[in-house]
Amino acid sequence: MQRETRIANYVLGVLSTLALLLLSLPLSTPVRSLKAAMGYVLDPLSYHGEAGYARLAGAPERIRRLLEADIENERLHAELRRNEWLTTTVSSLSLENERLRRALALKIPGVRSPVWAHVLERDPVHWYRSVVVDAGSDRGISLNDPVLGPRNGKLVAAGRVVDVRPNTSTVLLLTDEGASVAAYLSLGTLEGLVQGQDGPNLRMNYLNAEVQLSTGDLVYTSPTSSTFPPDVLIGHVARVNPRDPFLAFQSVEVSPAADASSLQELIVLRSSAPAHAKLAASLETAP
Amino acid sequence: MRSVFRTTIIFVGAMCLQWWWNTHLAYWGAGPQFLLVLTVLVAARRGTVTAMLAGFVWGLYLDVARAELFGASALTLTLIAYGVGVVRRQVDLRAAGPLATMTFIITWAAFLCHGLIGLIFKKSFEWSGPVVIIATPFLNAGAIAVASLLWEIGGER
Numbered sequence: 034m035q036r037e038t039r040i041a042n043y044v045l046g047v048l049s050t051l052a053l054l055l056l057s058l059p060l061s062t063p064v065r066s067l068k069a070a071m072g073y074v075l076d077p078l079s080y081h082g083e084a085g086y087a088r089l090a091g092a093p094e095r096i097r098r099l100l101e102a103d104i105e106n107e108r109l110h111a112e113l114r115r116n117e118w119l120t121t122t123v124s125s126l127s128l129e130n131e132r133l134r135r136a137l138a139l140k141i142p143g144v145r146s147p148v149w150a151h152v153l154e155r156d157p158v159h160w161y162r163s164v165v166v167d168a169g170s171d172r173g174i175s176l177n178d179p180v181l182g183p184r185n186g187k188l189v190a191a192g193r194v195v196d197v198r199p200n201t202s203t204v205l206l207l208t209d210e211g212a213s214v215a216a217y218l219s220l221g222t223l224e225g226l227v228q229g230q231d232g233p234n235l236r237m238n239y240l241n242a243e244v245q246l247s248t249g250d251l252v253y254t255s256p257t258s259s260t261f262p263p264d265v266l267i268g269h270v271a272r273v274n275p276r277d278p279f280l281a282f283q284s285v286e287v288s289p290a291a292d293a294s295s296l297q298e299l300i301v302l303r304s305s306a307p308a309h310a311k312l313a314a315s316l317e318t319a320p
Numbered sequence: 321m322r323s324v325f326r327t328t329i330i331f332v333g334a335m336c337l338q339w340w341w342n343t344h345l346a347y348w349g350a351g352p353q354f355l356l357v358l359t360v361l362v363a364a365r366r367g368t369v370t371a372m373l374a375g376f377v378w379g380l381y382l383d384v385a386r387a388e389l390f391g392a393s394a395l396t397l398t399l400i401a402y403g404v405g406v407v408r409r410q411v412d413l414r415a416a417g418p419l420a421t422m423t424f425i426i427t428w429a430a431f432l433c434h435g436l437i438g439l440i441f442k443k444s445f446e447w448s449g450p451v452v453i454i455a456t457p458f459l460n461a462g463a464i465a466v467a468s469l470l471w472e473i474g475g476e477r
Contacts, residue, residue, distance in 0.1 A: 037367065037368070037369070040369055041367075041368040041369050041372070041402065041405055044368075044369050044372050044373065045372060045398065045399075045402045048372055048373075048376045048394070048395075048398045049395060049398060049399070051376075051391075051394075052376070052379075052391040052392075052394045052395035052398060053391070053395065054391075055383075055390050055391030055394070056389060056390070056391040056392060056395065056437065056441045057441070059388065059389075059390055059441075064390065068383075068384060068390050071380050071381070071383075071384045072384050075335070075381050075384055076384075078332070078335055078336060078339060079339050079343075082336055082339055082340060083343070086340065086344070
Protein backbone atom coordinates (compact mmCIF):
# COMPACT_ATOMS: atom_id res chain seq x y z
CA MET A 34 0.00 0.00 0.00
CA GLN A 35 2.87 2.34 0.91
CA ARG A 36 4.50 1.71 -2.48
CA GLU A 37 1.28 2.29 -4.35
CA THR A 38 0.68 5.54 -2.50
CA ARG A 39 4.20 6.69 -3.27
CA ILE A 40 3.81 5.92 -6.96
CA ALA A 41 0.42 7.67 -6.98
CA ASN A 42 2.03 10.74 -5.42
CA TYR A 43 4.81 10.77 -8.01
CA VAL A 44 2.34 10.36 -10.87
CA LEU A 45 0.14 13.11 -9.43
CA GLY A 46 3.17 15.38 -9.18
CA VAL A 47 4.25 14.72 -12.75
CA LEU A 48 0.79 15.02 -14.29
CA SER A 49 -0.17 18.10 -12.25
CA THR A 50 3.09 19.81 -13.20
CA LEU A 51 2.46 18.95 -16.82
CA ALA A 52 -1.11 20.26 -16.67
CA LEU A 53 0.01 23.45 -14.92
CA LEU A 54 2.69 23.96 -17.57
CA LEU A 55 0.07 23.58 -20.27
CA LEU A 56 -2.15 26.08 -18.49
CA SER A 57 0.67 28.54 -17.80
CA LEU A 58 2.17 28.61 -21.26
CA PRO A 59 -0.78 28.37 -23.64
CA LEU A 60 0.94 30.34 -26.39
CA SER A 61 4.34 28.64 -26.25
CA THR A 62 5.37 26.53 -29.20
CA PRO A 63 5.55 23.17 -27.38
CA VAL A 64 2.06 23.61 -25.87
CA ARG A 65 0.56 24.70 -29.17
CA SER A 66 2.32 21.80 -30.90
CA LEU A 67 0.98 19.38 -28.31
CA LYS A 68 -2.52 20.74 -28.72
CA ALA A 69 -2.23 20.48 -32.50
CA ALA A 70 -0.92 16.92 -32.19
CA MET A 71 -3.76 15.97 -29.82
CA GLY A 72 -6.24 17.48 -32.21
CA TYR A 73 -4.65 15.59 -35.08
CA VAL A 74 -4.93 12.31 -33.18
CA LEU A 75 -8.39 12.86 -31.67
CA ASP A 76 -10.24 14.74 -34.38
CA PRO A 77 -10.82 11.60 -36.48
CA LEU A 78 -12.80 10.26 -33.53
CA SER A 79 -15.48 12.90 -33.89
CA TYR A 80 -15.18 13.10 -37.68
CA HIS A 81 -15.65 9.38 -38.28
CA GLY A 82 -18.04 9.20 -35.34
CA GLU A 83 -20.32 11.74 -36.99
CA ALA A 84 -20.09 9.92 -40.32
CA GLY A 85 -20.93 6.64 -38.63
CA TYR A 86 -23.76 8.22 -36.67
CA ALA A 87 -25.21 9.71 -39.85
CA ARG A 88 -25.04 6.30 -41.46
CA LEU A 89 -26.70 4.60 -38.49
CA ALA A 90 -29.30 7.35 -38.11
CA GLY A 91 -30.37 6.73 -41.71
CA ALA A 92 -30.55 2.97 -41.19
CA PRO A 93 -34.20 2.73 -40.02
CA GLU A 94 -35.34 4.73 -43.03
CA ARG A 95 -33.28 2.53 -45.36
CA ILE A 96 -34.64 -0.62 -43.72
CA ARG A 97 -38.19 0.71 -44.10
CA ARG A 98 -37.57 1.41 -47.78
CA LEU A 99 -36.03 -2.02 -48.20
CA LEU A 100 -39.10 -3.67 -46.66
CA GLU A 101 -41.39 -1.58 -48.83
CA ALA A 102 -39.37 -2.55 -51.89
CA ASP A 103 -39.66 -6.20 -50.91
CA ILE A 104 -43.45 -5.92 -50.52
CA GLU A 105 -43.68 -4.10 -53.85
CA ASN A 106 -41.48 -6.73 -55.44
CA GLU A 107 -43.84 -9.48 -54.24
CA ARG A 108 -46.82 -7.55 -55.57
CA LEU A 109 -45.14 -6.97 -58.92
CA HIS A 110 -44.23 -10.65 -59.15
CA ALA A 111 -47.88 -11.56 -58.67
CA GLU A 112 -48.90 -8.93 -61.23
CA LEU A 113 -46.32 -10.26 -63.67
CA ARG A 114 -47.71 -13.79 -63.29
CA ARG A 115 -51.20 -12.46 -64.03
CA ASN A 116 -49.85 -10.50 -67.00
CA GLU A 117 -48.19 -13.59 -68.44
CA TRP A 118 -51.63 -15.07 -68.91
CA LEU A 119 -52.88 -11.78 -70.34
CA THR A 120 -49.96 -11.64 -72.78
CA THR A 121 -50.69 -15.17 -73.94
CA THR A 122 -54.35 -14.27 -74.46
CA VAL A 123 -53.47 -11.08 -76.33
CA SER A 124 -50.99 -12.78 -78.63
CA SER A 125 -53.52 -15.53 -79.32
CA LEU A 126 -56.16 -12.91 -80.17
CA SER A 127 -53.66 -11.00 -82.25
CA LEU A 128 -52.89 -14.11 -84.30
CA GLU A 129 -56.60 -14.79 -84.71
CA ASN A 130 -57.15 -11.18 -85.77
CA GLU A 131 -54.37 -11.38 -88.33
CA ARG A 132 -55.78 -14.66 -89.72
CA LEU A 133 -59.24 -13.16 -90.04
CA ARG A 134 -57.86 -10.00 -91.69
CA ARG A 135 -56.05 -12.16 -94.21
CA ALA A 136 -59.25 -14.12 -94.82
CA LEU A 137 -61.15 -10.87 -95.44
CA ALA A 138 -58.27 -9.43 -97.53
CA LEU A 139 -57.93 -6.45 -95.18
CA LYS A 140 -54.69 -4.52 -94.79
CA ILE A 141 -52.64 -5.86 -91.88
CA PRO A 142 -51.36 -3.04 -89.66
CA GLY A 143 -47.62 -2.83 -89.08
CA VAL A 144 -46.29 -4.29 -85.85
CA ARG A 145 -45.07 -1.65 -83.42
CA SER A 146 -42.72 -2.23 -80.52
CA PRO A 147 -42.98 0.02 -77.47
CA VAL A 148 -40.10 1.74 -75.74
CA TRP A 149 -40.29 3.77 -72.52
CA ALA A 150 -38.63 7.15 -72.39
CA HIS A 151 -38.22 9.79 -69.71
CA VAL A 152 -39.11 13.41 -70.29
CA LEU A 153 -35.82 15.30 -70.26
CA GLU A 154 -36.95 18.85 -70.75
CA ARG A 155 -39.79 21.02 -71.89
CA ASP A 156 -39.98 24.53 -73.17
CA PRO A 157 -41.17 26.67 -70.24
CA VAL A 158 -42.44 29.37 -72.58
CA HIS A 159 -44.47 26.92 -74.65
CA TRP A 160 -45.55 24.48 -71.96
CA TYR A 161 -48.19 22.70 -74.02
CA ARG A 162 -46.21 22.35 -77.21
CA SER A 163 -43.44 19.78 -76.98
CA VAL A 164 -41.17 17.77 -74.73
CA VAL A 165 -37.77 16.21 -75.27
CA VAL A 166 -37.39 12.55 -74.31
CA ASP A 167 -34.27 10.47 -73.69
CA ALA A 168 -34.74 8.04 -76.56
CA GLY A 169 -33.53 8.67 -80.06
CA SER A 170 -32.50 6.85 -83.17
CA ASP A 171 -30.22 4.65 -81.05
CA ARG A 172 -33.34 3.03 -79.64
CA GLY A 173 -35.15 2.75 -82.92
CA ILE A 174 -37.26 5.89 -82.70
CA SER A 175 -38.24 7.33 -86.04
CA LEU A 176 -40.15 10.33 -87.29
CA ASN A 177 -43.94 10.39 -86.67
CA ASP A 178 -43.87 7.52 -84.19
CA PRO A 179 -46.93 7.84 -81.93
CA VAL A 180 -46.29 8.63 -78.27
CA LEU A 181 -48.54 7.52 -75.43
CA GLY A 182 -48.56 8.52 -71.80
CA PRO A 183 -49.67 6.61 -68.70
CA ARG A 184 -52.85 7.72 -66.95
CA ASN A 185 -54.45 5.69 -64.13
CA GLY A 186 -52.83 2.48 -65.32
CA LYS A 187 -53.91 3.00 -68.94
CA LEU A 188 -52.03 4.36 -71.93
CA VAL A 189 -53.48 7.44 -73.53
CA ALA A 190 -52.49 9.49 -76.56
CA ALA A 191 -49.85 12.12 -75.84
CA GLY A 192 -48.28 13.20 -79.13
CA ARG A 193 -45.97 12.18 -81.95
CA VAL A 194 -42.25 12.34 -82.65
CA VAL A 195 -41.29 15.31 -84.80
CA ASP A 196 -37.53 15.37 -84.43
CA VAL A 197 -35.14 12.46 -83.91
CA ARG A 198 -31.56 12.84 -82.74
CA PRO A 199 -29.09 10.06 -81.85
CA ASN A 200 -30.03 9.95 -78.14
CA THR A 201 -33.07 12.20 -77.82
CA SER A 202 -36.28 12.98 -79.63
CA THR A 203 -38.73 15.85 -79.63
CA VAL A 204 -42.36 14.95 -79.08
CA LEU A 205 -45.03 17.30 -80.38
CA LEU A 206 -47.84 17.14 -77.84
CA LEU A 207 -51.47 16.89 -78.87
CA THR A 208 -52.04 20.21 -77.16
CA ASP A 209 -49.75 21.99 -79.63
CA GLU A 210 -51.55 24.18 -82.11
CA GLY A 211 -50.04 22.28 -85.03
CA ALA A 212 -51.00 18.82 -83.74
CA SER A 213 -54.05 17.00 -84.98
CA VAL A 214 -55.33 13.46 -84.92
CA ALA A 215 -58.35 11.75 -86.46
CA ALA A 216 -60.68 10.67 -83.68
CA TYR A 217 -64.15 9.41 -82.89
CA LEU A 218 -66.59 9.88 -80.05
CA SER A 219 -67.46 6.76 -78.10
CA LEU A 220 -71.23 7.44 -78.20
CA GLY A 221 -72.39 7.26 -81.78
CA THR A 222 -68.89 6.71 -83.17
CA LEU A 223 -68.85 10.17 -84.71
CA GLU A 224 -65.62 10.90 -86.56
CA GLY A 225 -63.84 14.22 -86.27
CA LEU A 226 -60.43 15.86 -86.09
CA VAL A 227 -58.90 16.65 -82.72
CA GLN A 228 -56.62 19.68 -82.83
CA GLY A 229 -54.39 21.33 -80.24
CA GLN A 230 -54.94 24.91 -79.15
CA ASP A 231 -51.66 25.72 -77.32
CA GLY A 232 -53.55 25.39 -74.08
CA PRO A 233 -54.65 22.67 -71.70
CA ASN A 234 -57.69 21.68 -73.83
CA LEU A 235 -58.13 20.30 -77.33
CA ARG A 236 -60.77 21.05 -79.92
CA MET A 237 -62.61 18.40 -81.94
CA ASN A 238 -63.90 19.77 -85.25
CA TYR A 239 -65.89 18.51 -88.20
CA LEU A 240 -68.56 16.70 -86.19
CA ASN A 241 -71.89 16.13 -87.82
CA ALA A 242 -74.01 19.26 -87.28
CA GLU A 243 -77.23 17.32 -86.80
CA VAL A 244 -76.11 15.11 -83.95
CA GLN A 245 -76.86 15.87 -80.31
CA LEU A 246 -73.54 15.97 -78.42
CA SER A 247 -73.04 15.72 -74.69
CA THR A 248 -70.23 16.39 -72.25
CA GLY A 249 -68.33 13.48 -70.74
CA ASP A 250 -68.32 11.53 -73.97
CA LEU A 251 -64.98 9.78 -74.49
CA VAL A 252 -62.76 10.54 -77.46
CA TYR A 253 -60.60 7.81 -79.02
CA THR A 254 -58.15 7.74 -81.89
CA SER A 255 -59.77 6.70 -85.13
CA PRO A 256 -58.74 3.66 -87.18
CA THR A 257 -58.26 6.17 -90.00
CA SER A 258 -55.46 7.93 -88.12
CA SER A 259 -52.19 7.67 -90.00
CA THR A 260 -50.10 8.08 -86.86
CA PHE A 261 -51.87 6.51 -83.90
CA PRO A 262 -53.12 2.97 -83.47
CA PRO A 263 -56.93 2.87 -83.24
CA ASP A 264 -58.97 3.09 -80.02
CA VAL A 265 -56.42 4.90 -77.90
CA LEU A 266 -58.06 7.26 -75.44
CA ILE A 267 -57.49 10.96 -76.19
CA GLY A 268 -59.76 12.52 -73.59
CA HIS A 269 -63.35 13.39 -72.88
CA VAL A 270 -65.72 16.09 -74.06
CA ALA A 271 -65.49 18.96 -71.62
CA ARG A 272 -67.82 21.40 -73.39
CA VAL A 273 -70.02 21.43 -76.45
CA ASN A 274 -69.48 24.62 -78.42
CA PRO A 275 -72.56 26.53 -79.56
CA ARG A 276 -73.55 25.77 -83.11
CA ASP A 277 -72.39 28.25 -85.74
CA PRO A 278 -75.15 28.74 -88.36
CA PHE A 279 -72.50 29.54 -90.99
CA LEU A 280 -70.63 26.22 -90.53
CA ALA A 281 -71.71 22.84 -91.74
CA PHE A 282 -70.25 21.09 -88.70
CA GLN A 283 -70.10 21.52 -84.97
CA SER A 284 -67.17 21.29 -82.53
CA VAL A 285 -66.47 20.35 -78.92
CA GLU A 286 -63.81 21.15 -76.34
CA VAL A 287 -61.88 18.03 -75.32
CA SER A 288 -60.07 17.68 -72.03
CA PRO A 289 -57.02 15.53 -72.82
CA ALA A 290 -56.47 12.37 -70.81
CA ALA A 291 -52.70 12.94 -70.86
CA ASP A 292 -51.95 15.94 -68.70
CA ALA A 293 -49.30 17.78 -70.70
CA SER A 294 -48.06 19.62 -67.62
CA SER A 295 -47.23 16.52 -65.61
CA LEU A 296 -45.76 14.09 -68.10
CA GLN A 297 -42.79 12.21 -66.62
CA GLU A 298 -42.53 9.04 -68.68
CA LEU A 299 -43.80 8.33 -72.15
CA ILE A 300 -44.05 5.26 -74.30
CA VAL A 301 -43.04 5.54 -77.95
CA LEU A 302 -44.51 3.01 -80.32
CA ARG A 303 -41.64 2.30 -82.67
CA SER A 304 -42.49 1.50 -86.23
CA SER A 305 -38.91 0.33 -86.87
CA ALA A 306 -36.69 -1.98 -84.87
CA PRO A 307 -33.64 -0.45 -83.15
CA ALA A 308 -30.42 -0.38 -85.11
CA HIS A 309 -28.71 -2.93 -82.88
CA ALA A 310 -31.71 -5.26 -83.16
CA LYS A 311 -31.58 -4.94 -86.92
CA LEU A 312 -27.87 -5.68 -86.83
CA ALA A 313 -28.44 -8.72 -84.60
CA ALA A 314 -31.19 -9.91 -86.92
CA SER A 315 -28.96 -9.48 -89.97
CA LEU A 316 -26.15 -11.37 -88.25
CA GLU A 317 -28.53 -14.17 -87.35
CA THR A 318 -29.75 -14.48 -90.91
CA ALA A 319 -26.26 -14.20 -92.39
CA PRO A 320 -24.90 -17.51 -93.80
CA MET B 321 -4.00 -9.53 -24.28
CA ARG B 322 -7.75 -9.65 -23.67
CA SER B 323 -7.40 -7.18 -20.80
CA VAL B 324 -5.45 -4.75 -22.99
CA PHE B 325 -8.11 -5.03 -25.66
CA ARG B 326 -10.88 -4.39 -23.15
CA THR B 327 -9.05 -1.43 -21.65
CA THR B 328 -8.53 0.07 -25.10
CA ILE B 329 -12.22 -0.41 -25.92
CA ILE B 330 -13.29 1.27 -22.68
CA PHE B 331 -10.75 4.06 -23.15
CA VAL B 332 -11.73 4.95 -26.72
CA GLY B 333 -15.41 4.04 -26.23
CA ALA B 334 -15.69 6.51 -23.35
CA MET B 335 -14.41 9.33 -25.54
CA CYS B 336 -16.80 8.34 -28.33
CA LEU B 337 -19.73 8.17 -25.93
CA GLN B 338 -18.89 11.55 -24.43
CA TRP B 339 -18.61 13.15 -27.87
CA TRP B 340 -21.85 11.52 -29.11
CA TRP B 341 -23.87 12.50 -26.06
CA ASN B 342 -22.55 16.08 -26.02
CA THR B 343 -23.25 16.45 -29.74
CA HIS B 344 -26.65 14.82 -30.00
CA LEU B 345 -28.31 14.42 -26.61
CA ALA B 346 -27.19 17.26 -24.34
CA TYR B 347 -29.91 19.80 -23.55
CA TRP B 348 -29.05 23.27 -22.23
CA GLY B 349 -25.47 22.00 -22.03
CA ALA B 350 -26.44 19.46 -19.36
CA GLY B 351 -25.47 15.86 -19.84
CA PRO B 352 -23.59 13.15 -17.98
CA GLN B 353 -19.84 13.64 -17.86
CA PHE B 354 -18.91 10.12 -18.83
CA LEU B 355 -15.16 10.76 -18.73
CA LEU B 356 -15.40 12.10 -15.17
CA VAL B 357 -17.66 9.21 -14.20
CA LEU B 358 -15.28 6.65 -15.66
CA THR B 359 -12.29 8.31 -14.01
CA VAL B 360 -14.05 7.89 -10.67
CA LEU B 361 -15.03 4.31 -11.50
CA VAL B 362 -11.52 3.35 -12.65
CA ALA B 363 -10.05 4.96 -9.54
CA ALA B 364 -12.48 3.01 -7.36
CA ARG B 365 -11.95 -0.31 -9.14
CA ARG B 366 -8.48 -0.34 -10.68
CA GLY B 367 -6.52 2.04 -8.55
CA THR B 368 -5.35 5.61 -8.46
CA VAL B 369 -2.42 5.50 -10.88
CA THR B 370 -4.39 3.96 -13.76
CA ALA B 371 -7.23 6.40 -13.16
CA MET B 372 -4.88 9.39 -13.08
CA LEU B 373 -3.23 8.41 -16.36
CA ALA B 374 -6.56 7.73 -18.06
CA GLY B 375 -8.10 10.87 -16.58
CA PHE B 376 -5.18 13.00 -17.74
CA VAL B 377 -5.52 11.83 -21.37
CA TRP B 378 -9.31 12.06 -21.27
CA GLY B 379 -8.91 15.56 -19.89
CA LEU B 380 -6.62 16.50 -22.76
CA TYR B 381 -9.26 15.14 -25.13
CA LEU B 382 -11.84 17.45 -23.54
CA ASP B 383 -9.38 20.35 -23.59
CA VAL B 384 -8.62 19.97 -27.29
CA ALA B 385 -12.17 21.07 -28.06
CA ARG B 386 -11.79 24.22 -25.93
CA ALA B 387 -10.38 27.47 -27.21
CA GLU B 388 -8.50 28.24 -24.01
CA LEU B 389 -7.37 26.78 -20.71
CA PHE B 390 -5.72 23.82 -22.40
CA GLY B 391 -4.89 21.44 -19.55
CA ALA B 392 -7.72 22.46 -17.18
CA SER B 393 -9.76 19.29 -17.63
CA ALA B 394 -6.60 17.17 -17.57
CA LEU B 395 -5.62 18.66 -14.21
CA THR B 396 -9.15 18.35 -12.83
CA LEU B 397 -9.57 14.69 -13.78
CA THR B 398 -6.09 13.87 -12.45
CA LEU B 399 -6.93 15.48 -9.11
CA ILE B 400 -10.31 13.71 -9.04
CA ALA B 401 -8.63 10.34 -9.61
CA TYR B 402 -6.19 11.07 -6.82
CA GLY B 403 -8.97 12.23 -4.50
CA VAL B 404 -11.02 9.11 -5.13
CA GLY B 405 -7.92 7.03 -4.47
CA VAL B 406 -7.57 8.70 -1.09
CA VAL B 407 -11.25 8.24 -0.22
CA ARG B 408 -11.14 4.64 -1.41
CA ARG B 409 -8.91 3.76 1.53
CA GLN B 410 -11.57 4.91 3.97
CA VAL B 411 -14.85 4.11 2.17
CA ASP B 412 -15.94 1.02 0.27
CA LEU B 413 -16.51 2.41 -3.19
CA ARG B 414 -17.42 -0.92 -4.79
CA ALA B 415 -21.04 -0.49 -3.71
CA ALA B 416 -23.21 1.63 -6.00
CA GLY B 417 -24.61 3.89 -3.25
CA PRO B 418 -21.36 5.34 -1.89
CA LEU B 419 -19.99 5.55 -5.42
CA ALA B 420 -22.98 7.58 -6.63
CA THR B 421 -22.79 9.87 -3.58
CA MET B 422 -19.06 10.30 -4.11
CA THR B 423 -19.63 11.17 -7.79
CA PHE B 424 -22.38 13.61 -6.87
CA ILE B 425 -20.03 15.53 -4.57
CA ILE B 426 -17.03 15.22 -6.89
CA THR B 427 -19.00 16.74 -9.77
CA TRP B 428 -19.48 19.94 -7.82
CA ALA B 429 -15.85 19.78 -6.76
CA ALA B 430 -14.91 19.50 -10.44
CA PHE B 431 -16.99 22.58 -11.28
CA LEU B 432 -15.32 24.45 -8.45
CA CYS B 433 -11.87 23.29 -9.59
CA HIS B 434 -12.60 24.42 -13.15
CA GLY B 435 -13.83 27.77 -11.87
CA LEU B 436 -10.71 28.30 -9.80
CA ILE B 437 -8.41 27.29 -12.65
CA GLY B 438 -10.20 29.87 -14.79
CA LEU B 439 -9.83 32.45 -12.04
CA ILE B 440 -6.09 31.80 -11.77
CA PHE B 441 -5.16 31.46 -15.43
CA LYS B 442 -7.81 33.58 -17.11
CA LYS B 443 -8.67 36.01 -14.37
CA SER B 444 -12.34 35.05 -14.49
CA PHE B 445 -14.27 32.34 -12.69
CA GLU B 446 -15.38 29.63 -15.13
CA TRP B 447 -19.15 29.50 -14.56
CA SER B 448 -20.99 26.70 -16.36
CA GLY B 449 -24.50 28.03 -15.81
CA PRO B 450 -27.22 27.09 -13.29
CA VAL B 451 -28.82 24.29 -15.34
CA VAL B 452 -25.51 22.50 -15.82
CA ILE B 453 -24.43 23.02 -12.20
CA ILE B 454 -27.71 21.65 -10.85
CA ALA B 455 -28.46 18.84 -13.31
CA THR B 456 -25.03 17.38 -13.99
CA PRO B 457 -24.34 15.92 -10.49
CA PHE B 458 -27.61 13.97 -10.66
CA LEU B 459 -26.88 12.78 -14.18
CA ASN B 460 -23.35 11.77 -13.21
CA ALA B 461 -24.62 9.89 -10.13
CA GLY B 462 -27.07 8.00 -12.30
CA ALA B 463 -24.43 7.36 -14.96
CA ILE B 464 -21.97 5.91 -12.48
CA ALA B 465 -24.62 3.58 -11.05
CA VAL B 466 -25.27 2.26 -14.56
CA ALA B 467 -21.56 2.16 -15.42
CA SER B 468 -20.84 0.25 -12.20
CA LEU B 469 -23.53 -2.28 -13.06
CA LEU B 470 -22.14 -2.72 -16.58
CA TRP B 471 -18.65 -3.02 -15.12
CA GLU B 472 -19.87 -5.91 -12.95
CA ILE B 473 -21.72 -7.54 -15.84
CA GLY B 474 -18.63 -7.18 -18.03
CA GLY B 475 -16.63 -9.08 -15.43
CA GLU B 476 -14.17 -6.27 -14.86
CA ARG B 477 -12.32 -6.12 -11.57
